[in-house]
Amino acid sequence: MAVEAKICGLTRSEDAASAAALGADFLGVVFASGPRALTPRQAAEIVSAAAGRPVLGVFGAQPVEEILRIRDVTGLRGAQLHGPYSTDDALRLRSNGLLIWRVIRLEAESDLDAIDATAAAADALLVEPGSPTQAVGQGCACPSPWPRWRARESRARWSWPGGSGPRRWRTRWDS
Numbered sequence: 001m002a003v004e005a006k007i008c009g010l011t012r013s014e015d016a017a018s019a020a021a022l023g024a025d026f027l028g029v030v031f032a033s034g035p036r037a038l039t040p041r042q043a044a045e046i047v048s049a050a051a052g053r054p055v056l057g058v059f060g061a062q063p064v065e066e067i068l069r070i071r072d073v074t075g076l077r078g079a080q081l082h083g084p085y086s087t088d089d090a091l092r093l094r095s096n097g098l099l100i101w102r103v104i105r106l107e108a109e110s111d112l113d114a115i116d117a118t119a120a121a122a123d124a125l126l127v128e129p130g131s132p133t134q135a136v137g138q139g140c141a142c143p144s145p146w147p148r149w150r151a152r153e154s155r156a157r158w159s160w161p162g163g164s165g166p167r168r169w170r171t172r173w174d175s
Helices: 014-023 038-047 063-076 086-094 111-121 148-149
Strands: 026-030 056-057 078-081 100-108 124-129 157-159
Touching: 014 026, 014 038, 026 038, 038 056, 056 063, 063 086, 063 157, 078 086, 100 111, 111 124, 111 148
Parallel strands: 026 056, 056 078, 078 100, 100 124, 124 157
Antiparallel strands: none
């Protein structure tokens, strides 16, 4: 299985051009809240500089209609769905030509039960460790679910956020 890289949180077109030139498979821009959130106009500049690489928008709670409007303005090729997006939302976006990366946040081992349903409407799954009291991206000390994942048959691409390592997972991946 080949490793693919997505450089996300881009805010400058020159960084997008560099990431594409260095071989990034996907690029990402943020529309969810935060210091890297862009306007559609700014994102369109990133897409123009991406040298044909697919650019995904990171969305937190925007309605499907807004995501499609942003796609039309920017030329995004995909959506990374954080937040309360349903399988129907993902399927609707997919039927409108977007690559769909769905996020599954693992706070407890029981969260693994949602993997199959989440993967059914995704081109990739982004696995985020977390806890109910932490913000997204802060990591956690939670047991590694890797042994259970390994036993699953899923056609979806799997993705881990940057910074995934011993501080984010208490046990080793290959345990």
